[in-house]
Amino acid sequence: MSARTGSKVATASRRRRGLFARSATDRVVAGVAGGLAEALGVDAVVIRLAFVVLGLAGGFGLALYLIGWLASEDPISGAPRERSLPDSLTHSRHAVAVGFIAAGMLLLLRAAGIWFGDALVWSVALAAFGSAVIWTRSDDAGRARWTRLATRLQRGPVEAIALGRVTRWRLAMGTLLVIGGMSTFLAYHYSLGSLRNAAFAVFVAVAGLALILGPWTYQLARQLGDERRERIRSEERAEVAAHLHDSVLQTLALIQRASTPEEMSTLARGQERELRAWLSDRPPSSANGSRLLSAAVEEAAAGIEQRHRVRIDVVAVGDATLDDRLRALVDAATEAMANAARHSGARRISVYVEVAPDAVSAFVRDEGSGFDSARLPQDRRGIAESIVGRMERHGGVATVTSEPSEGTEVSLRMPWRAG
Amino acid sequence: MIRVFLVDDHELFRSGVRSALDPRRFEIVGEASDVEGALAGIRRTSPEVVLLDVHLPGGGGRAVIDGLAGDSARARFLALSVSDDAQDVIGVIRAGARGYVTKTIGPADLADAIERVHGGDAVFSPRLAGFVLDAFGGDVPVTQASDPELDQLTPREREVLRYIARGYAYKQVARQLSISARTVETHVSAVLRKLQLSSRYELTRWATDRRLV
Numbered sequence: 001m002s003a004r005t006g007s008k009v010a011t012a013s014r015r016r017r018g019l020f021a022r023s024a025t026d027r028v029v030a031g032v033a034g035g036l037a038e039a040l041g042v043d044a045v046v047i048r049l050a051f052v053v054l055g056l057a058g059g060f061g062l063a064l065y066l067i068g069w070l071a072s073e074d075p076i077s078g079a080p081r082e083r084s085l086p087d088s089l090t091h092s093r094h095a096v097a098v099g100f101i102a103a104g105m106l107l108l109l110r111a112a113g114i115w116f117g118d119a120l121v122w123s124v125a126l127a128a129f130g131s132a133v134i135w136t137r138s139d140d141a142g143r144a145r146w147t148r149l150a151t152r153l154q155r156g157p158v159e160a161i162a163l164g165r166v167t168r169w170r171l172a173m174g175t176l177l178v179i180g181g182m183s184t185f186l187a188y189h190y191s192l193g194s195l196r197n198a199a200f201a202v203f204v205a206v207a208g209l210a211l212i213l214g215p216w217t218y219q220l221a222r223q224l225g226d227e228r229r230e231r232i233r234s235e236e237r238a239e240v241a242a243h244l245h246d247s248v249l250q251t252l253a254l255i256q257r258a259s260t261p262e263e264m265s266t267l268a269r270g271q272e273r274e275l276r277a278w279l280s281d282r283p284p285s286s287a288n289g290s291r292l293l294s295a296a297v298e299e300a301a302a303g304i305e306q307r308h309r310v311r312i313d314v315v316a317v318g319d320a321t322l323d324d325r326l327r328a329l330v331d332a333a334t335e336a337m338a339n340a341a342r343h344s345g346a347r348r349i350s351v352y353v354e355v356a357p358d359a360v361s362a363f364v365r366d367e368g369s370g371f372d373s374a375r376l377p378q379d380r381r382g383i384a385e386s387i388v389g390r391m392e393r394h395g396g397v398a399t400v401t402s403e404p405s406e407g408t409e410v411s412l413r414m415p416w417r418a419g
Numbered sequence: 420m421i422r423v424f425l426v427d428d429h430e431l432f433r434s435g436v437r438s439a440l441d442p443r444r445f446e447i448v449g450e451a452s453d454v455e456g457a458l459a460g461i462r463r464t465s466p467e468v469v470l471l472d473v474h475l476p477g478g479g480g481r482a483v484i485d486g487l488a489g490d491s492a493r494a495r496f497l498a499l500s501v502s503d504d505a506q507d508v509i510g511v512i513r514a515g516a517r518g519y520v521t522k523t524i525g526p527a528d529l530a531d532a533i534e535r536v537h538g539g540d541a542v543f544s545p546r547l548a549g550f551v552l553d554a555f556g557g558d559v560p561v562t563q564a565s566d567p568e569l570d571q572l573t574p575r576e577r578e579v580l581r582y583i584a585r586g587y588a589y590k591q592v593a594r595q596l597s598i599s600a601r602t603v604e605t606h607v608s609a610v611l612r613k614l615q616l617s618s619r620y621e622l623t624r625w626a627t628d629r630r631l632v
Contacts, residue, residue, distance in 0.1 A: 272501075279504065311523070315549035315584045317556060350545055350586025354552070363585045409585070 022072045032068040042098055050102035060109055177208025247274055266306055273302050293320045293330065293360065297353050300334040308341035311348045318355030320416070328394040329362055329414045332387045336364035336410035339387075344368025344408060359415045367407035387412075421537050424466035424494070425450045426457040426483060428476055432522065436470065439526035445533065453477045458486045466494050468537050471516065473500035473507050484514040497536045499524075505550045513615050518542025540604050541611035548584040551614055552577070569617040572610060579606045 023034030026044050033051060037044035054061030251271040258264045277298070294316035301312040320326060333351065340349045346368030353362045387410060391398040396414035423445050425433050433450050440447070448464040451457035454477035461469060461483070471480040484496055496516040500508065501523075508519050517536045520529065521544055532542045543551070555572050572580070582592040589607070593600040 313545060313586070315545045317549050317552045317584070352545070352549070352581075352585040354581070354584075365586045367586075 020072050022069070022074065029065070030069055032065055032072060035072055036068060040098070046098050050098055053102055054105055054109075060105070173208070173211055177204050177211065179208075243278060247271065247278075262309060265309070269305055269311075270302065273298070291322045293322055293326055293353065293355065296322055296327075296330045297333060297351060297362070300330060301337060301351060304334070304337045304341050308338075310341045310346070312337060312341075312351055313348065314351045314353070316353045316355075320355050320360065325394045325396070325414050325416060326360060328390055329360060329396060329412055332390045332396075332398060332412050333362045333364055333410075335387050335390070336412070339410075340364060340366040340368065340408060344370070346407065355416075358417070359413055361414075362412040363409060364412075365407065365409040370402045370404050370406045370408050372402075372404055421445050421468055421533060422448045422464070422466045423533060424448055424457075424461055424464060424469045426452075426461075426469060426475065426480070427472040427499070428452045428474075429472075432472075436529070440530060440533075444530065454479070454482045454486065457483045461487060461494055462490065468533050469494045469496050470533070471496050471498050471511070473498050473511050473519075479507065480511045480516070481514045484511065484516060488515070495536050495539070497532060497542060505553070508547065509550060509554065509614070512547070512611070515615065517611065518544075519547040520544045521546060541607045543580070543583050543607055543610070545584045545586050548580045551610060552580050552584060554614075569613050572613065576606050576610050579603055580610060583607075 020039035021035050022031035023038060023044075024031060026034030026037070028034075028048065033047040034044045037047045040047075051061045051065050054064060248271060251267055255264050255267050258267060294314075297316065298314050301314050304310070305312050322330070333353070337349060337351065340346065344366040346366035348366070350365045351362070352365075354360070387400070388398040391412055391414065394414065396412060398413075399411045400408065401411070402408035421444065423440070425436055425447060427433050427436075427450075430452070433452075437447055448466050449460040451460045452475075454475055457469075457471075457475070469483070471483055473480045475483070480496075480498055480500075487494065496511075498508065498511045498516040498519040499522055500519070501521065512519060517539075518532060518541050520532050520542060524532070524544070535542050551572075555570075555577075578596065579592055582595060583589075587595065589603045590600050593603045596603075
């Protein structure tokens with residue numbers, strides 16, 4: 001990314017070069033947190049939280065935000081880049097790291113004396129953490145769902161207390177803890193007491209609230225999970241149904257009307273391939289329009305299966321994006337498949353493609369009639385040469401091994417560098 | 420005479436296998452179309468070889484093998500499927516199946532595969548060989564739990580698998596490498612063992628991140 005922005009500067013673009021790009025889409029004020037989150041691979045909520053908490057510490061977070069604003073570059077216009085989602089482990093690890101950094105800064109600031117006071121900063125930090133996690137995480141639709149679900153629960157938090165559904169001792173204990181926590185908090189708020197006491201006050205208050213509202217929150221969370229699962233299930237079902245309708249049912253209808261067994265088997269085989277590709281979630285081409293080697297070989301095999309009544313089994317190990325050389329390899333392999341289908345008499349052809357770090361190999365094998373390699377039939381020589389010639393022009397090697405009644409194997413090898 | 424039990428949820432496929440297998444060599448002792456029926460049927464008839472569909476209502480082929488794990492009767496399992504999903508196939512193999520063939524297999528090859536599994540050997544179709552080469556290929560972060568002996572294939576095993584993936588039968592592999600067919604069997608059984616025991620790579624997960632080298 002930095003290389004790209006660098007060249008933009010060179011071409012006298014007005015875009016400023018910065019440490020990271022602010023986010024155009026994920027923004028509350030200027031998109032600094034969103035951009036930073038994207039650059040670090042952390043949830044934006046974590047970053048925002050850190051800014052807010054640090055902001056409480058003598059306004060330091062605010063200054064930090066402004067610095068971040070100045071140090072960053074304008075949002076990249078156009079479609080937002082697809083966010084690469086780090087797996088949850090690194091994700092949470094990063095989040096914890098950011099949390100520690102923020103906590104460390106707080107302690108530092110506290111030591112430096114830039115501080116509004118223990119009781120205020122620590123308790124607000126905790127409260128901010130709790131509510132931010134719940135509320136900022138869910139988008140608007142999610143928030144609507146929370147609210148809807150909350151109303152659907154038989155008892156809301158207030159209702160639960162008002163209707164006396166919270167058992168008496170739980171209410172009493174909870175209230176006692178809340179009052180205890182609050183009074184400790186207030187007592188220390190003015191006397192600027194020690195950190196431990198303030199934290200203790202907050203802890204007691206939180207424990208009290210948890211005691212009162214815990215079961216209700218738990219029920220709410222569980223119902224939310226159930227509802228989400230159900231929604232995902234029904235969406236998936238709809239998608240599968242739509243796909244089956246478009247593809248499989250259409251083909252079945254065609255098969256019922258097909259007049260010859262050949263036609264039927266071609267239709268069935270074509271559908272089989274298509275369905276397999278769908279089931280294994282194989283992309284027909286990668287995102288930037290370049291195609292994958294395995295997909296190209298599968299496609300070539302499908303074409304030959306349709307033209308000649310043979311079955312071609314393709315096994316691919318590893319994969320790579322097609323370039324000129326690999327395209328030549330695929331063409332040569334296609335030629336070899338067509339050759340086997342036309343001449344060998346075998347009903348089944350095996351194709352094996354392997355991507356190694358230094359070379360890509362392909363093997364096309366049939367167990368058909370074969371021929372004496374020493375005395376190539378005239379019609380075969382030309383094709384063999386077109387395979388061999390094509391490979392050699394691109395720096396590859398092709399060998400044809402065949403024995404009468406043993407079948408034929410065409411081996412192709414193209415030197416290649418990964419990446 | 421090998422006592423065979425069929426587990427597949429497609430009636431048509433079961434009857435196809437029935438008619439394809441020579442009754443002088445194979446006795447079909449029972450059939451089932453779901454996991455529960457399979458568990459009951461296999462316990463009742465104690466077959467020698469179970470032809471097991473990878474995808475089954477009630478938990479899949481894996482559930483059948485797992486369900487019988489504690490039993491004393493030692494049926495051997497040959498997995499069958501139309502599926503290309505490496506994860507499912509590897510899952511059944513890791514649960515204990517002795518081999519995997521696709522349902523498009525010809526009758527002669529199927530009979531051969533059943534006899535092989537019955538004899539305690541491993542049956543690798545080209546596709547399974549490809550899956551295994553994929554799973555054991557490339558550099559993998561070495562975890563503390565990894566066992567170097569189990570976590571990689573020897574060059575020879577790799578070579579054998581490559582021939583199988585190219586469509587060679589065991590006998591043909593043996594001839595290509597100038598070794599005995601028995602030695603080929605040994606290599607393939609060793610690979611099966613590694614596939615079942617290796618903790619490397621969380622073998623079930625690799626299919627998702629193998630898109631590009």
